[in-house]
Amino acid sequence: MSNLRSLTFDAIIIGGGGSGLRAALELAKSGKKTAVLSKVFPTRSHTVSAQGGITCAIASADPNDDWRWHMYDTVKGGDYIADQDAAEYMCSEGPKAVFELEHMGLPFSRFDNGRIYQRPFGGQSKNFGEGGQAARTCAAADRTGHALLHTLYQNNIKNNTVFLNEWYAVDLVKNAEGDVVGCIAMCIETGEVVHVKSKATVLATGGAGRIYASTTNALINTGDGIGMALRAGFPMQDMEMWQFHPTGIYGAGTLVTEGCRGEGGYLINKDGERFMERYAPNAKDLAGRDVVARSMVMEILEGRGCGEKGDHVFLKLDHLGEEVLGKRLPGIVELSKTFAHVDPAKEPIPVVPTCHYMMGGIPTNVHGQAIMQGEDGKDQIVNGLFACGEAACVSVHGANRLGGNSLLDLVVFGRAAGMFIEGALNAGIEYLDATESDIEAAMARMTRWNESEEGGETVPELKAALQDIMQASFGVFREEENMQKGVKQLAELRERIAKAHLPDKSNTFNTARVEALELDNLMEVAEATAISALERKESRGAHSRYDYPDRDDVNWLKHSLYFPATKQLKKRDVNFKPKTMATLEPKIRTY
Amino acid sequence: MSNLQVSVYRYNPETDSAPYMQEFQVDTKGRDLMVLDVLHLMKEQDSALAFRRSCREGVCGSDGMNMNGKNGLACITPLSEVIKGNKLVLRPLPGLPVIRDMVVDMGLFYKQYERIQPYLQNDTPAPAIERLQSPEDREKLDGLYECILCACCSTACPSFWWNPEKFVGPAGLLQSYRFLVDTRDTATQERLSELEDPFSVFRCRGIMNCVAVCPKGLNPTRAIGKIREMLLAEAT
Numbered sequence: 001m002s003n004l005r006s007l008t009f010d011a012i013i014i015g016g017g018g019s020g021l022r023a024a025l026e027l028a029k030s031g032k033k034t035a036v037l038s039k040v041f042p043t044r045s046h047t048v049s050a051q052g053g054i055t056c057a058i059a060s061a062d063p064n065d066d067w068r069w070h071m072y073d074t075v076k077g078g079d080y081i082a083d084q085d086a087a088e089y090m091c092s093e094g095p096k097a098v099f100e101l102e103h104m105g106l107p108f109s110r111f112d113n114g115r116i117y118q119r120p121f122g123g124q125s126k127n128f129g130e131g132g133q134a135a136r137t138c139a140a141a142d143r144t145g146h147a148l149l150h151t152l153y154q155n156n157i158k159n160n161t162v163f164l165n166e167w168y169a170v171d172l173v174k175n176a177e178g179d180v181v182g183c184i185a186m187c188i189e190t191g192e193v194v195h196v197k198s199k200a201t202v203l204a205t206g207g208a209g210r211i212y213a214s215t216t217n218a219l220i221n222t223g224d225g226i227g228m229a230l231r232a233g234f235p236m237q238d239m240e241m242w243q244f245h246p247t248g249i250y251g252a253g254t255l256v257t258e259g260c261r262g263e264g265g266y267l268i269n270k271d272g273e274r275f276m277e278r279y280a281p282n283a284k285d286l287a288g289r290d291v292v293a294r295s296m297v298m299e300i301l302e303g304r305g306c307g308e309k310g311d312h313v314f315l316k317l318d319h320l321g322e323e324v325l326g327k328r329l330p331g332i333v334e335l336s337k338t339f340a341h342v343d344p345a346k347e348p349i350p351v352v353p354t355c356h357y358m359m360g361g362i363p364t365n366v367h368g369q370a371i372m373q374g375e376d377g378k379d380q381i382v383n384g385l386f387a388c389g390e391a392a393c394v395s396v397h398g399a400n401r402l403g404g405n406s407l408l409d410l411v412v413f414g415r416a417a418g419m420f421i422e423g424a425l426n427a428g429i430e431y432l433d434a435t436e437s438d439i440e441a442a443m444a445r446m447t448r449w450n451e452s453e454e455g456g457e458t459v460p461e462l463k464a465a466l467q468d469i470m471q472a473s474f475g476v477f478r479e480e481e482n483m484q485k486g487v488k489q490l491a492e493l494r495e496r497i498a499k500a501h502l503p504d505k506s507n508t509f510n511t512a513r514v515e516a517l518e519l520d521n522l523m524e525v526a527e528a529t530a531i532s533a534l535e536r537k538e539s540r541g542a543h544s545r546y547d548y549p550d551r552d553d554v555n556w557l558k559h560s561l562y563f564p565a566t567k568q569l570k571k572r573d574v575n576f577k578p579k580t581m582a583t584l585e586p587k588i589r590t591y
Numbered sequence: 592m593s594n595l596q597v598s599v600y601r602y603n604p605e606t607d608s609a610p611y612m613q614e615f616q617v618d619t620k621g622r623d624l625m626v627l628d629v630l631h632l633m634k635e636q637d638s639a640l641a642f643r644r645s646c647r648e649g650v651c652g653s654d655g656m657n658m659n660g661k662n663g664l665a666c667i668t669p670l671s672e673v674i675k676g677n678k679l680v681l682r683p684l685p686g687l688p689v690i691r692d693m694v695v696d697m698g699l700f701y702k703q704y705e706r707i708q709p710y711l712q713n714d715t716p717a718p719a720i721e722r723l724q725s726p727e728d729r730e731k732l733d734g735l736y737e738c739i740l741c742a743c744c745s746t747a748c749p750s751f752w753w754n755p756e757k758f759v760g761p762a763g764l765l766q767s768y769r770f771l772v773d774t775r776d777t778a779t780q781e782r783l784s785e786l787e788d789p790f791s792v793f794r795c796r797g798i799m800n801c802v803a804v805c806p807k808g809l810n811p812t813r814a815i816g817k818i819r820e821m822l823l824a825e826a827t
Contacts, residue, residue: 043740044651102721105711107736114723146650154710189690218646254648338667460635504639506605509691512638
């Protein structure tokens with residue numbers, strides 16, 4: 001057998017953010033031998049940066065609220081390629097998952113009656129779009145992600161979850177039958193590489209916003225799970241769908257929550273005009289994020305941007321008053337002072353659309369089971385592989401995610417994956433063991449970097465080149481010729497990365513090696529994004545093309561499925577069959 | 592300030608018999624960069640330089656370090672706030688074992704956090720909806736729950752330097768009080784009885800370094816005072 005040490009678990013969860021910790025909690029409670037493997041200490045995961053809240057029909061702000069209205073908003077927000085069975089599951093199970101978080105201790109803000117505080121967010125309505133703006137986003141001030149992540153970590157401590165903190169997952173291990181039976185992982189502190197054997201491998205590795213030069217995402221968001229799955233030959237779904245958040249701080253890229261607009265803030269151009277009134281007469285600043293981001297870019301392109309270069313707009317909050325800002329948006333006041341050097345109680349914040357969220361990812365069903373497509377075009381379950389959270393594409397977000405739905409996605413589907421795996425383990429799972437050559441295959445890129453020689457380019461310069469290509473060719477607005485150029489540049493970049501050099505080959509806490517391994521993943525995500533974007537010849541949700549400005553339901557009311565072996569795109573049917581209610585029929589999407 | 596002189600703590604146990612300070616020249620192009628940006632520019636010069644970072648906006652707590660003698664988060668500390676003359680001295684958080692360069696072993700710090708049972712305990716059956724809490728009661732958690740576990744406070748605390756295994760330290764005690772004061776928690780007695788020995792809480796000497804360095808503006812000393820009041824009320 002291989003000379004690597006092996007560790008054996010019933011389930012290994014890769015990633016210690018919200019979805020990974022929620023799945024782990026479920027499994028730890030069940031007594032299964034589970035470990036969370038995370039490249040950072042869990043509370044450093046990007047969930048911590050979520051601000052505004054978790055959207056869920058808990059009927060606090062409005063006692064008559066209905067999860068079906070939330071589902072309608074979600075499906076409409078996703079421009080009708082969200083799977084309706086998945087959106088139904090998320091919205092109907094949501095209240096249970098949110099109340100559980102509260103019982104675990106999450107310090108939600110409160111209304112006077114003692115119930116959880118809910119604020120309005122973009123794209124929210126009552127009565128299937130007929131009853132005006134809803135207030136459905138449950139919040140802990142503007143630090144909801146921090147509160148949620150710490151609460152989940154704390155409850156994992158309580159339930160004695162095993163943590164492999166500061167361990168880096170390198171690649172999936174597949175057996176001769178193509179089942180996923182674990183992964184190769186490296187302890188960052190010592191450099192030791194081990195073979196982790198597991199009956200269930202859960203990719204909860206989050207997003208990959210670092211493929212863009214300008215992003216709200218943490219430096220660690222390098223799409224590690226997406227890269228692993230693509231290298232293992234599994235398809236990715238809807239990778240062209242990247243959300244650009246309307247309000248990233250100009251220059252720094254740090255997020256300013258949509259909750260600012262939920263609390264009454266609004267965007268203005270250089271003339272001081274509240275321009276969203278023109279683009280979305282009803283919802284105004286609380287239209288879908290894709291709509292608001294595009295409107296901002298239009299203002300800038302038409303010469304009404306702010307600042308010397310006219311390349312951003314302003315978010316006005318001063319009219320809310322210091323008390324509301326201090327109570328509801330204290331984190332934003334801090335961030336604005338630090339990164340924009342403005343006090344939002346006095347001056348507007350300079351903001352610009354900034355890469356924020358990956359709607360696409362590893363296709364899964366509502367149990368978190370990864371899906372691939374058989375020869376016959378039908379869905380096939382991938383044995384042993386699961387995904388949840390931003391890395392997964394269930395798909396509840398379709399072509400555009402609504403604010404506050406990502407935290408709900410994390411807890412609902414982390415929980416669902418945990419429950420399903422517990423049941424499957426109880427029923428008994430047996431897969432063929434991996435052979436030595438299976439393990440060697442999973443070690444290939446690690447070996448490549450360790451044997452890389454002088455003369456190749458370095459990781460930071462290649463990473464910067466990748467981010468520049470993505471920013472230039474796959475931003476808010478897209479167009480055939482420019483994307484073709486981007487795809488070609490990425491193919492060349494892949495060649496350069498294959499020859500890149502890792503100068504530091506030491507073992508102890510070698511962050512340069514981690515960054516090299518991350519670069520491979522960024523490359524995989526970038527190429528999947530680029531090819532998917534080039535091939536989807538329509539505009540839908542976050543994917544806007546100058547050359548195909550309209551939504552094309554005849555040809556593209558479909559998921560895209562990117563296959564890494566052929567680098568080609570196929571289509572997959574969207575689910576239009578919720579279990580307990582009538583199909584939400586696609587309509588023209590206006591706000 | 593265009594050409595910044597940075598002196599940084601280096602130690603790789605595989606190659607160095609002892610730690611040393613290494614000098615870097617960093618061209619800031621006259622910008623008031625964050626210290627983390629400076630570290631990234633240094634890493635471009637020497638990829639072997641090791642430090643932790645994640646969110647780069649002051650909420651994840653990865654990049655606590657000692658900058659010109661004061662603990663803080665590199666990602667939200669502008670040069671103008673710490674610079675002396677043209678020189679920046681970067682050292683790992685004091686008092687914890689160094690793994691490599693700026694990376695310290697946080698094990699003891701986390702152990703003290705876990706020791707205070709940092710999770711809500713409530714022995715009554717959970718309702719079908721949330722447990723109710725008035726805004727006034729919820730407000731008691733403000734200034735406590737926001738802790739990011741960066742360890743800037745505990746590693747600036749002489750009492751923690753002396754007794755890192757017995758004194759919970761400011762970060763752990765801040766969280767301890769966060770649960771003691773939460774109206775939803777029913778384990779108050781048990782929590783207090785775990786803290787009544789001479790070290791856990793009472794090693795705090797009110798030096799207040801924790802308050803001076805907390806990057807989130809929190810006040811562990813105040814929380815420790817409150818715990819003491821609760822312990823005294825228990826005893827009398």
